[in-house]
Amino acid sequence: VAATAVREEADALRAELAGAREALAALREKSEKTAARAARTDVEVADLKAEGMRLAARVAEQAAAVEAGRQEADAARAQKETFVLRASELGAQVASLQKRAHRSDALRAALHNKVLQLKGNIRVFVRTRPLLSRAAEDAVALVANQQPRDESMPPRGYRFLASDIDDCRTLEVFDTETERGGLPARKKRWRFGFDRVFGPEARQDDVYREVAPLVQSAVDGHRVCIFAFGQTGSGKTYTMEGSEAAPGINPRALDELFRIKAAREANGEAASVRVSFSMVEIYNEKVRDLLTPGGSGPDLALRQGPEGVFIEGVTVSEAETAEDVRAAMRLGKENRTIASTLCNAESSRSHSVLLVNTESRVPYPDPSDPTNKAKAKVKVLHGRLVLVDLAGSERVSRSGATGANLKEAAAINKSLSTLGDVFNALRLRQNASAAAQGSNGGAGHIPFRNSKLTWLLSNSLQRHGKALLIIQVSPAAADVPETLCTLQFGSRVKAVELGAAQAHAAGNLPSGGGGGGGGGKGASAQAQSEQREKEERLQRALRSAREEKEREVDLRRNAEAHGRGLEKELRKLKIEAARSSRSGGGGGGAQVQAARDAQ
Template identity: 40%
Template sequence: MEAYTEAQQASAEIVRQANEEKARVAELYTQEMMARRKLHNKLMELQGNIRVFCRVRPIQPVELKSEQSALAVFFRDNDHESLDLFVGSEAGDKANQIGQKHAFEFDHVFQPNSTQEQVFEQTRALVVSALDGFNVCIFAYGQTGSGKTHTMEGPENDRGVNFRALRELFSIRDDRMAGGNFECSMKLSILEVYNETIVDLLEGGGRTISGASPAVAKGLDVRVGKNGVYVENLIEVEVFNEGDVLDLMRLGHSHRSVGSHDFNEHSSRSHLVLSIKIETGIKSDGRRRTSKLHLIDLAGSERVSKTAASGQRLKEAQNINRSLSALGDVIAALGANSKHVPYRNSKLTFLLQDSLSGNSKVLMFVNVSPVQWNAWETLCSLNFASRCRSVALGQAKAATATATGGSQGNGMQATMSMSAMIPSNSGSGRPVAPGSRPVPSR
């Protein structure tokens, strides 16, 4: 009996040691994998690769109440850079079975419980580099209803990347200006690309949610000047604080083109581009430099048949898909190091030419749904994001400082003051309602 007990104890000790060794090897593997990723990410940064953050939205209440709640996206323990997508053979048709597995790695993966603050914390350093003279472009891509606008704009009580980025810029600007030798001015513009027409949202722009839209003017033109791509006659407003930004964002949002279809009741029907032109200088040497920060909420990629779009909504969807396809063609050409990159095949890619042709830091949010109902669209979005991440644009360089007095722009934008854009109501200092704001004249 004693020998049996000793044998049992010896066996238990062997099992314990084996489990400890298994855990040690697993930990070593995890450490090696993380180290490899860090080296790979550093190499990509040096090469100027497009960085990609993936954000998975929570399951919606309407999905929980229907047959559309089967999960397609799964996460690995203690891993914030990868996810697995399982696409059922009938995905998109109320599938509940688990199908083929697709593994993806990105620079960061935000799970459904991630907060707006956590998302921005990973974005902060990129935003700050705009104050250091770098051009920066951040854009959100994904199907309709995947959370792009929530990530970029967010509700009033839980702001997204746009407002948090500008608030951070003002905070750092104030800290630097406190030293007395730093100067900085910022000008904001907001436009949309709607049905291949560029509309200035600070001048009135848009269309209504329902019904036929009023006649849309031919829109603004994209030009190439000595300082790169610009939009002719686009209004730029100098902003001084967070309040200015909020007022202009509300004004622009009130003019944005939105519509409804079966998939998303108030889906945006245009690409929104919020841009900040930043001019900084050091008083002691009189030299200045100009950089740009582009914050872009792309319209939703979608299958027309799935959204039940018709009439005007169908035309909008076709134009959206065409411009996103053009973006895909540009990414493919860049990835293949093609001598010709078809930037001018759409207004969207023409606008993004400076950002995608090098000398810019670029971050893409790919927003996706977690459920099987949307698994095919999720797969398309993640595949496109992976292709974007493999594109090396070349390491970005800060803008060269120039002597004060040199031309810093293309001279074809219309600069407006905050008082002209959003007048006070009876001297109260509060902005009037969006509907009563006058359209500024140039």
């Protein structure tokens, strides 16, 4: 029994020992796991400490960036205030310069008009066309720039007299009278003085250089007429229209007109020039629209309106560029009536008239506002530029015209004769007015309505108008008698004065009447010298006004460019501030607000 108890106790002890060993193994395993977890925790703690340090460094960087952004925003805000103040100053300076430019433009227009008045509101040029091959054996002697002291006289020819080659104003014509009833031949000489004389070597731009000021006058609100007169085949169409290689007055005047238009509109929104045009021919005393398809429209009537004579039912087209008008002119040229005669293979059988109307809106400062604070007022000027290629005068005995051509020649000569009658009447009324010393005497009738041509041109041939007559001369010897008649006509025209030209502003239109003023052009040499000196003084003043205007325009453009530069710099600062705000993350709220303040 005792042994059994001992064994049982031993088994119990062995079982307890086995349980203790298992418990010890479990504790060891748990301890190892705890140690491993503790090691991992140490690593994580170390990593967290490193991340904390990195975050602390990043926070410090962000704080520095936010502070820098705040400082930049403050600087941008201060710079913006400076820019706004400077922009305001520049805006006031630009407004002041614009008003000064408007004053300079008004002064330029006044001086320009005064210069042309001194030159004469009716001016007469003479141009001798170059010799044609068919007339080479029948040419007159052409002596250029020979002084009056040289008394050598060719049997038949022309001599151009001038103080210098660029300022010829006198033309002499020589002829020899052979049929004198058995008496020796006698040489004859005629001397004519004009505003300008061009020899056969003159180029198209030489002629247009003298014509260009009249285009400016049309834009300034005056009624301007430029027309070429002469016998058939003397070069009228070439002078007015020219060729592709050598454009004449018409295309050059259109280019000049649209150049002036662009320059004015570039000076400000208030300034603008509106251009419209029509083109007609006067054929057998009938007015035909050359801008209708085929030129086959009905005969048009001339009417008297509040702004002068107008063509009822004519096609009126708006033009934005010179090419718009040139394209229409090409159509009109195709529709114009021409025919072949013994004098000219392509003789114009009608008078071609291009009417270009301008409506100019011109800002001008308020004279009652010396501080230039008020907005400039705008006046509207209505001008007209009439470019006429007259049909050539011709002698039926030389042209060989018969049938329809004979009727055309009769109508052409009648209208040209009426044109001469109009200038004679203007000269007589002028002389009568001068004799009456400014009284109302001499207001004689001017036969404008005796032909469609003179009636249509009456707006420019009355008071307030400006006209330029270009006398075309042929160098052919057989044409000398006709040349003398043409030059004598030009001399009568040169003796006419229209009085002071006035711009046609809205509400200030000319009346239907109006006489000449001032004395004739046959003044003494002293009076002519004084007039030339006045003209030169005014030209110098005009150049000075133009230079002053150009300087003011340059100043205004520089100010505007500087203002644009400031605005560009301000936009750049805004963009940089916005970028800084975005890079600053959530802590950059103050910088975002600063950028908004800068905007």
